[in-house]
Amino acid sequence: MVEIKELTKIYKLSKKQMAKMKTKKNTKVAVDHVSFTASEGEIFCLLGPNGAGKTTTLRCIATLLDPTEGQVTVEGYDTVKQGQDVRANIAFLTNEVKLDPNFTPDYLFTFFGKLRGMTEKQILARKEELFSYFGISEFENKKISELSTGMKQKASIAVSLIHDPKVVIFDEPTNGLDIITARAVTDYLKLLKEQGKIIIVSTHIMSEAQKLADRMAMIINGRCAFCGLLSDVLEQTGAEDLEDAFFEIYKRTVNVDSPEEQ
Numbered sequence: 001m002v003e004i005k006e007l008t009k010i011y012k013l014s015k016k017q018m019a020k021m022k023t024k025k026n027t028k029v030a031v032d033h034v035s036f037t038a039s040e041g042e043i044f045c046l047l048g049p050n051g052a053g054k055t056t057t058l059r060c061i062a063t064l065l066d067p068t069e070g071q072v073t074v075e076g077y078d079t080v081k082q083g084q085d086v087r088a089n090i091a092f093l094t095n096e097v098k099l100d101p102n103f104t105p106d107y108l109f110t111f112f113g114k115l116r117g118m119t120e121k122q123i124l125a126r127k128e129e130l131f132s133y134f135g136i137s138e139f140e141n142k143k144i145s146e147l148s149t150g151m152k153q154k155a156s157i158a159v160s161l162i163h164d165p166k167v168v169i170f171d172e173p174t175n176g177l178d179i180i181t182a183r184a185v186t187d188y189l190k191l192l193k194e195q196g197k198i199i200i201v202s203t204h205i206m207s208e209a210q211k212l213a214d215r216m217a218m219i220i221n222g223r224c225a226f227c228g229l230l231s232d233v234l235e236q237t238g239a240e241d242l243e244d245a246f247f248e249i250y251k252r253t254v255n256v257d258s259p260e261e262q
């Protein structure tokens with residue numbers, strides 16, 4: 001289980017960042033008391049507009065950032081006190097982490113397998129499975145720099161999943177992909193769900209979330225504006241699909257935050 005309790009992340013801003021963001025405040029509340037849980041065999045989607053706090057939340061779960069307040073546990077391990085145990089149990093994919101352009105998928109897969117302490121036999125078995133699923137074998141000996149966006153993403157996904165972790169945290173995994181490649185990724189997430197993994201994904205794409213998510217959290221301005229089932233949000237808003245429901249929740253939340261804009 002992944003448990004996020006009252007997670008708050010406040011960034012300190014440099015003078016340069018303050019100037020860029022046109023603010024006099026030297027802090028930015030990126031995530032504001034967000035709570036949710038994700039369980040075995042569940043795909044949990046984090047939805048929200050640009051700058052909502054999705055990546056920050058996922059980075060806190062992945063131990064790359066410490067919460068300012070609140071607590072995150074992954075399979076019972078605290079992300080601050082037991083970071084190593086958390087990292088052993090998760091795959092983390094984000095477009096900020098890129099594979100080295102000078103190496104091949106084949107080399108990088110083996111490299112990260114060794115880094116994870118896997119034996120050559122384990123690495124080979126995993127490579128066979130993931131490379132054939134994603135069709136990576138065809139370009140496994142090409143340099144990353146020579147690959148298309150979709151090929152790079154497939155290679156990144158395979159490398160992130162090398163140790164067959166229980167928890168899969170993907171930040172906008174289908175961003176920039178064509179529908180065929182995007183479908184290969186979302187189908188794989190469904191397969192992982194069937195295997196009883198815990199999957200947390202962020203996305204802007206409401207149609208994708210509507211098909212994929214068992215439950216979801218809508219993050220708006222760092223706060224959780226809705227958390228629950230698709231059927232709940234459709235009922236609450238009277239909308240016919242998730243995109244309309246999201247707009248409705250967004251309108252209500254922004255109006256509550258700044259009633260003078262009404």
Ligand SMILES: Nc1ncnc2c1ncn2[C@@H]1O[C@H](COP(=O)(O)OP(=O)(O)OP(=O)(O)O)[C@@H](O)[C@H]1O
Nearest residue numbers: 011012028030048049050051052053054055056057
């Ligand atoms: N290192 C940082 N220092 C200061 N502010 C930051 C930093 N990283 C993110 N922020 C700010 O925190 C807020 C949340 O950012 P975050 O990247 O988590 O949003 P997001 O929901 O992932 O957005 P997007 O959909 O654009 O990826 C934004 O206002 C962003 O400008």
Ligand SMILES: [Mg+2]
Nearest residue numbers: 054055056171
């Ligand atoms: Mg993001």
